[in-house]
Amino acid sequence: VEKQIAELREQIEKHNYAYYVLDQPSISDAEYDELMRKLMELEEQYPQYKTPDSPSQRVGGAPLEAFRKVTHRVPMLSLSNAFNEGDLRDFDRRVRQEVGDVRYVCELKIDGLAVSLRYEDGYFVQGATRGDGTTGEDITENLKTIRSLPLRLRQQVTIEVRGEAYMPRKSFEKLNEKRKMNGEELFANPRNAAAGSLRQLDPKVAASRQLDIFAYHVVNAEELGILSHSAALNYLDELGFKTNPARQVCETIDDVLSYIEQWHERRASLPYDIDGIVIKVDAFAQQKQLGATAKSPRWAIAYKFPA
Numbered sequence: 429v430e431k432q433i434a435e436l437r438e439q440i441e442k443h444n445y446a447y448y449v450l451d452q453p454s455i456s457d458a459e460y461d462e463l464m465r466k467l468m469e470l471e472e473q474y475p476q477y478k479t480p481d482s483p484s485q486r487v488g489g490a491p492l493e494a495f496r497k498v499t500h501r502v503p504m505l506s507l508s509n510a511f512n513e514g515d516l517r518d519f520d521r522r523v524r525q526e527v528g529d530v531r532y533v534c535e536l537k538i539d540g541l542a543v544s545l546r547y548e549d550g551y552f553v554q555g556a557t558r559g560d561g562t563t564g565e566d567i568t569e570n571l572k573t574i575r576s577l578p579l580r581l582r583q584q585v586t587i588e589v590r591g592e593a594y595m596p597r598k599s600f601e602k603l604n605e606k607r608k609m610n611g612e613e614l615f616a617n618p619r620n621a622a623a624g625s626l627r628q629l630d631p632k633v634a635a636s637r638q639l640d641i642f643a644y645h646v647v648n649a650e651e652l653g654i655l656s657h658s659a660a661l662n663y664l665d666e667l668g669f670k671t672n673p674a675r676q677v678c679e680t681i682d683d684v685l686s687y688i689e690q691w692h693e694r695r696a697s698l699p700y701d702i703d704g705i706v707i708k709v710d711a712f713a714q715q716k717q718l719g720a721t722a723k724s725p726r727w728a729i730a731y732k733f734p735a
């Protein structure tokens with residue numbers, strides 16, 4: 429029976445990954461539900477074979493009284509902003525003055541909220557909000573309900589990952605539709621709705637909000653022998669995280685500007701809100717040379733779209 433339960437777990441996680449991470453459903457909802465029902469039934473009968481990474485454990489138990497505080501071992505910095513081409517060219521000049529020739533990675537800046545995810549030996553053990561950058565709130569139970577968040581990685585690594593939790597526009601529209609029917613106050617935008625959902629003390633409510641998450645940073649990348657940000661993102665893919673596919677390596681600031689132009693136009697075609705583009709120096713050795721201020725890294729900048 430233990431083997432049967434383990435097989436079911438693997439099977440369900442495989443379909444979960446295909447559906448929520450790759451957006452390529454591999455079985456019908458009905459078949460998926462049937463597998464889940466079978467797993468829950470067997471785990472009910474043989475609780476000794478229930479494991480923390482089982483898909484049945486995604487929607488936690490009882491609501492919390494309050495959130496525990498979490499101190500980030502590495503502070504969660506914020507990004508300095510650029511509002512026009514001049515700001516971006518100044519950034520590029522400063523970077524090149526310091527490190528010489530440079531490659532950038534450009535990413536969409538998802539309009540959600542930054543979270544930190546800790547895994548030990550491949551198992552998700554804790555998730556926290558950014559808070560004030562040093563101290564955040566433990567929202568592990570709520571983050572577990574996000575289907576694209578792996579409860580167990582494809583490699584048994586101890587890693588800390590940063591990502592952006594967000595509410596897809598479709599989920600946002602459905603949620604506000606429901607709130608309107610119930611005469612409740614509407615959320616102003618998907619970002620507020622995502623923040624409100626992750627601050628729910630009852631994981632069942634968070635689970636109902638259909639949130640999603642993109643991983644975008646490996647905190648202990650160098651310890652893991654990774655040499656660049658683009659390699660870190662590919663590593664996150666290998667581990668089973670959902671990363672944003674629109675990322676692009678740019679050799680010049682002109683390439684960065686055309687990437688920004690392109691996504692400013694294509695923004696409405698995305699199934700989620702973005703509020704800008706993040707530009708990062710790719711090589712970690714150069715990031716290290718550039719360092720950070722108390723508030724933000726000198727090797728990255730966020731270009732904000734005009735409101």
Ligand SMILES: COc1nc2nc(N)nc(N)c2nc1C
Pocket residue numbers: 504505506507535536537538542592644645706725728
């Ligand atoms: C390395 O620091 C960061 N990287 C980021 N990357 C993306 N894509 N989006 C963000 N919001 C973001 N925020 C921070 C502080």
